[in-house]
Amino acid sequence: MSSDPREARDLLAFYIDAGADALIGETPVDRMAEEPAAAPAAGKTAARRPEGGAAGAARPASPPASRDRGERTSSQAPLPAPDVAAVEAREAAKSAETLEALRALLEGFTGCALHATATRLVFADGNPAARVMFVGEAPGYEEDQSGKPFVGRSGQLLDRMLAAIGLDRTSAYIANVVPWRPPGNRTPTPQETAICLPFIRRQIELVNPDVLVCLGGPSMQTLLGTRDGITRMRGRWFPYDTGTREIRAIATFHPAFLLRSPLQKRLAWRDFMAIRKALAAPVSPSQT
Numbered sequence: 491m492s493s494d495p496r497e498a499r500d501l502l503a504f505y506i507d508a509g510a511d512a513l514i515g516e517t518p519v520d521r522m523a524e525e526p527a528a529a530p531a532a533g534k535t536a537a538r539r540p541e542g543g544a545a546g547a548a549r550p551a552s553p554p555a556s557r558d559r560g561e562r563t564s565s566q567a568p569l570p571a572p573d574v575a576a577v578e579a580r581e582a583a584k585s586a587e588t589l590e591a592l593r594a595l596l597e598g599f600t601g602c603a604l605h606a607t608a609t610r611l612v613f614a615d616g617n618p619a620a621r622v623m624f625v626g627e628a629p630g631y632e633e634d635q636s637g638k639p640f641v642g643r644s645g646q647l648l649d650r651m652l653a654a655i656g657l658d659r660t661s662a663y664i665a666n667v668v669p670w671r672p673p674g675n676r677t678p679t680p681q682e683t684a685i686c687l688p689f690i691r692r693q694i695e696l697v698n699p700d701v702l703v704c705l706g707g708p709s710m711q712t713l714l715g716t717r718d719g720i721t722r723m724r725g726r727w728f729p730y731d732t733g734t735r736e737i738r739a740i741a742t743f744h745p746a747f748l749l750r751s752p753l754q755k756r757l758a759w760r761d762f763m764a765i766r767k768a769l770a771a772p773v774s775p776s777q778t
Contacts, residue, residue: 572681575601576688583688589618589696592689596669602685604670604678610637611670614693616663621769623663623699624648625690626744627708628678634671639664644745648705651745651758655766663697665690667712683712695733701768702730702737706744714739725761727768738768 570578578601586592593613599605612629615638624640632642640648652658668678668686678686690713694702704710707720714728723741730739742761743754 569603570601572685575685579685580688583692586692586696589614589693592692592696596689599689602670602682604668604672604682607673608670609634612637612639612666613669614663614665615639615641616659617661618663618697620661620663620697621700622657622661622703622765623665623694623697623701624703624705625694625709625713626664626666626705627712628666628668629671630675630746631671639666640745643749647745647749651762654759655762663699665693667709677708683708687712691733694730698732698734698737700737701765702739703765704739704741706747707741709744710741714741720744724757725764727764740765740768 569575579599582595582599583592586595593611596611596613605611608629612633626639629639630642630644632645633639639645648664649658652662667690668683669689672678672682694713702713704713707723710720710723711717713730714723716723720741720743724743726740728739728741729736740761743751743758748755748758
């Protein structure tokens with residue numbers, strides 16, 4: 491193995507980019523080692539008990555207690571079933587009258603398992619009074635560390651895309667469907683998304699933007715209720731009911747996808763031009 495510290499740093503950076511940034515245990519375990527033979531229980535005799543054994547004959551040893559019983563005991567209350575947690579999330583989200591109250595609810599909400607594995611809540615960034623709101627799927631490593639959405643490489647690209655149409659984080663509001671980072675940057679499960687959905691819906695309702703932009707297919711499918719892919723649906727306008735009024739919604743490629751597929755930036759540019767045009771148009775009476 492090379493002793494060059496630069497190679498070690500590069501390797502660590504690779505693991506972080508891949509999402510392997512957390513230990514699954516405090517003690518190293520050799521998974522390839524053979525398990526040692528179990529020691530005979532104390533006081534256990536090999537002699538068979540005679541038929542109709544005497545009162546003083548030795549009794550069979552009691553089965554040993556499970557070694558991991560204590561490991562399975564947690565100080566935290568067990569998670570509710572996903573459908574129960576989703577109902578609790580809907581009731582909790584309804585009670586939030588302000589964005590600050592909604593953030594506080596999410597800080598204390600333990601119905602989603604991601605709450606326990608993430609470093610911190612990634613609620614939102616930008617201006618809550620902005621006319622346009624961007625919603626992605628879930629935070630990544632950099633977002634989990636900073637507590638703000640879209641601050642890594644994809645966030646830097648998003649900032650440049652915003653600047654290209656005259657926007658920045660003081661004139662836009664940015665959030666995610668799932669406010670906690672899934673371990674290893676994996677895709678949130680359908681159950682995790684369903685539990686978090688009432689909170690992002692309430693967040694959109696409280697921000698009350700004129701334009702909603704879904705960044706990527708998962709965000710689009712969750713918020714617009716479609717099974718179609720992002721390639722087919724991007725660049726088209728859809729009505730979105732905030733609960734108080736109907737606003738315009740559009741989907742475009744996620745910046746992380748554009749980093750991997752730079753040729754698709756031309757399509758994303760068309761989408762952002764459509765967003766700029768929508769923001770320049772006067773708000774119709776039905777949207778107020």
